[in-house]
Amino acid sequence: MFDLPSNATRFYHLFEFANTATSDWFGVAVCVLIWVVGFFALKNYDTPRAFAFASTVTAVLSILLMAAGIVGGYMVALFVIMSAMSVIYLYRAS
Numbered sequence: 001m002f003d004l005p006s007n008a009t010r011f012y013h014l015f016e017f018a019n020t021a022t023s024d025w026f027g028v029a030v031c032v033l034i035w036v037v038g039f040f041a042l043k044n045y046d047t048p049r050a051f052a053f054a055s056t057v058t059a060v061l062s063i064l065l066m067a068a069g070i071v072g073g074y075m076v077a078l079f080v081i082m083s084a085m086s087v088i089y090l091y092r093a094s
Helices: 011-021 025-041 047-067 073-093
Strands: none
Touching: 011 025, 025 047, 025 073, 047 073
């Protein structure tokens, strides 16, 4: 099994431990949860706007998480593509 994080002096160490213990799925779950919360928080707007906002915010946060080594580049690419597609859709719809 895994050793307990006895030397976790910063919040990052807890993220790193959780990510290691879950075989890198913790970072993926954090990104997906950020997207879901952002999407439903703005659901009072129309769906394309809520989708664009959630995707853009999650893309920025996933870049920060990738710099910290929590998520891989595939998550960043996914949310950047989702953000770009939603912005293009909003631009064409207006």
